[in-house]
Amino acid sequence: MEPTVQSVLDSSYDPKKIILVLAYEQRGGPEVEATAKGLVKKYGKNFYHTQAVMHPWPMTGEVIGKGGNITYAGRWLKTYLEEEKIDPLHVLVTTLDSDNRPDKQYLGALTYTYCSTEDPKHSSYQPIPMFLNNIWDAPAPMRVVATGNSFWNVILSMRQHMLRNFSSHAQPMAALIDTDFWSVRTIVEDGHQFWRSWFRFDGIYEVYPIFVPIYQDAVLTDNYKKTLKMQFIQVRRWAWGASDIAYFANQGFFKMNNIPLHKKISKFGRLLEGHISWSTAPLILLLAAFPPLFLHPQSFVGNELPQFASALQRVAMVGILISLFLSMRALPPKPERYKRRRNFWMVIQWVYLPITSIAYGSFAAIYSQTRLMFGWYLGWIITEKATKSERVDVGSLLK
Amino acid sequence: MRSIEIPQPADRDFKYRLFEILPGALTWIILSLPITLSIISAKLATYFVIAYLLLWFARAIGIDIRALQGWRNMNTHKNLPWKKLNQDLENLIAKTLNAPRWHARNLRRVEKNIPTPGSNPARFTTPSSSPFGMNPAMSWNPPSNLF
Numbered sequence: 215m216e217p218t219v220q221s222v223l224d225s226s227y228d229p230k231k232i233i234l235v236l237a238y239e240q241r242g243g244p245e246v247e248a249t250a251k252g253l254v255k256k257y258g259k260n261f262y263h264t265q266a267v268m269h270p271w272p273m274t275g276e277v278i279g280k281g282g283n284i285t286y287a288g289r290w291l292k293t294y295l296e297e298e299k300i301d302p303l304h305v306l307v308t309t310l311d312s313d314n315r316p317d318k319q320y321l322g323a324l325t326y327t328y329c330s331t332e333d334p335k336h337s338s339y340q341p342i343p344m345f346l347n348n349i350w351d352a353p354a355p356m357r358v359v360a361t362g363n364s365f366w367n368v369i370l371s372m373r374q375h376m377l378r379n380f381s382s383h384a385q386p387m388a389a390l391i392d393t394d395f396w397s398v399r400t401i402v403e404d405g406h407q408f409w410r411s412w413f414r415f416d417g418i419y420e421v422y423p424i425f426v427p428i429y430q431d432a433v434l435t436d437n438y439k440k441t442l443k444m445q446f447i448q449v450r451r452w453a454w455g456a457s458d459i460a461y462f463a464n465q466g467f468f469k470m471n472n473i474p475l476h477k478k479i480s481k482f483g484r485l486l487e488g489h490i491s492w493s494t495a496p497l498i499l500l501l502a503a504f505p506p507l508f509l510h511p512q513s514f515v516g517n518e519l520p521q522f523a524s525a526l527q528r529v530a531m532v533g534i535l536i537s538l539f540l541s542m543r544a545l546p547p548k549p550e551r552y553k554r555r556r557n558f559w560m561v562i563q564w565v566y567l568p569i570t571s572i573a574y575g576s577f578a579a580i581y582s583q584t585r586l587m588f589g590w591y592l593g594w595i596i597t598e599k600a601t602k603s604e605r606v607d608v609g610s611l612l613k
Numbered sequence: 614m615r616s617i618e619i620p621q622p623a624d625r626d627f628k629y630r631l632f633e634i635l636p637g638a639l640t641w642i643i644l645s646l647p648i649t650l651s652i653i654s655a656k657l658a659t660y661f662v663i664a665y666l667l668l669w670f671a672r673a674i675g676i677d678i679r680a681l682q683g684w685r686n687m688n689t690h691k692n693l694p695w696k697k698l699n700q701d702l703e704n705l706i707a708k709t710l711n712a713p714r715w716h717a718r719n720l721r722r723v724e725k726n727i728p729t730p731g732s733n734p735a736r737f738t739t740p741s742s743s744p745f746g747m748n749p750a751m752s753w754n755p756p757s758n759l760f
Binding site for chain 1: 615617618619620621622625628629630631632633634635636637638639640641643644647648650651652655656658659660662663665666667669670673674676677679680681682683684686687689690691692693695696698699702719720722723726
């Protein structure tokens with residue numbers, strides 16, 4: 215928690231232009247309250263204003279999650295800005311989890327982009343989440359997942375027409391007031407915020423990439439088995455984004471709106487395709503070459519297929535080697551406590567890639583989609599991360 | 614204004630449920646295709662798998678290129694003098710040395726679009742005396758690529 219506040223303070227940006235709001239849960243107990251208030255006391259004078267806002271518990275009609283917490287804090291900020299007579303269009307809100315550390319340049323890059331965007335209110339700003347904070351401490355499969363996901367976020371930043379909100383992102387306060395902040399009814403309020411805004415503004419809503427990272431933790435708990443499980447829980451929460459498909463259909467196709475049909479169809483198609491690829495691609499690419507062979511051992515094409523597939527896979531390996539090389543350079547410096555041979559394991563870990571992409575790609579997505587299919591809706595479980603155990607989210611609300 | 618809230622589970626009608634079932638159903642159908650098609654004909658299954666592999670092979674090339682570009686972009690942006698660029702933006706004068714080419718372009722566009730009290734009073738917000746003074750340029754033009 216404290217490293218996050220510290221990282222915001224360390225930004226190369228005037229902290230007096232930052233309002234820091236610590237959104238914490240009553241559910242977390244007195245300990246969490248003491249931490250939040252302690253931080254306000256310690257860091258308060260550095261920022262324009264600092265405030266700890268407690269989300270009461272229980273709240274009816276909300277899922278247990280970050281959405282309810284940050285929305286509650288957002289409403290507090292709205293009244294505060296009214297009292298201070300600050301135009302909400304001059305305030306940009308970035309929500310940060312307690313393990314998030316924005317790069318020093320994030321606030322500067324964000325301000326620049328916001329102030330030079332043509333329609334700043336109907337836009338949001340997506341930095342690149344990199345799950346690398348504790349990468350040297352995490353076990354090999356988690357390192358592969360974390361590095362893979364970090365790279366995926368780099369790739370997404372280059373496809374602006376398909377860019378959607380994910381994890382930490384920034385949106386103007388003026389727009390948040392129009393959307394009544396974030397959804398309190400889903401565990402993936404970050405990704406959902408894209409659709410919420412898109413439908414609120416009738417499709418006039420763009421996501422701009424900020425090519426500067428927000429560093430986050432890779433999944434790591436005190437024991438190995440639990441870490442494997444928490445990783446699955448993290449990814450299945452992301453995959454729960456499949457619930458936006460029904461939300462989209464309901465808002466886009468069954469309710470009156472002014473969004474052109476072709477725009478809706480292409481957005482819907484991409485959303486659906488993304489979730490289906492997520493659940494099926496790793497399994498089919500790695501394993502589908504075998505069923506024809508096993509069921510028809512005499513078939514010529516059936517026999518050729520695995521060889522053809524493995525030839526393609528070998529060529530695709532070149533791509534993986536490129537990302538491997540890049541990922542080595544992207545790593546934070548090796549902590550002193552590790553010997554040089556740790557570098558070696560950082561390379562060898564990639565043998566886990568086929569397994570992790572099936573277990574934490576396909577299986578997590580299949581799990582979420584199947585639960586959704588049967589109406590066994592997912593509540594929220596906090597992905598435990600090693601650098602912290604308290605259940606607090608920081609909403610750092612920034613100029 | 615229409616509601617943008619997700620309906621509570623109890624309020625989800627048949628049509629809504631149908632679209633909740635859609636992704637899962639498609640996933641299970643696609644996953645079973647290599648097996649079900651194999652039962653029908655080995656050739657059919659093989660062609661399906663080959664088509665799938667080739668499609669993803671082409672995609673993988675695109676993804677790799679994006680990874681390289683994105684990586685380069687990120688390193689550039691991490692090391693840009695954002696403080697100076699922001700000052701330029703506030704004064705609308707490109708003073709920063711070695712600034713990327715899009716910088717001057719962005720300044721020109723902001724200058725063109727910045728609202729003046731005369732142009733459109735409805736959308737003009739008076740710069741306040743608070744530290745939150747910088748005025749984002751506003752217009753309804755479709756956004757163009759910034760970088």
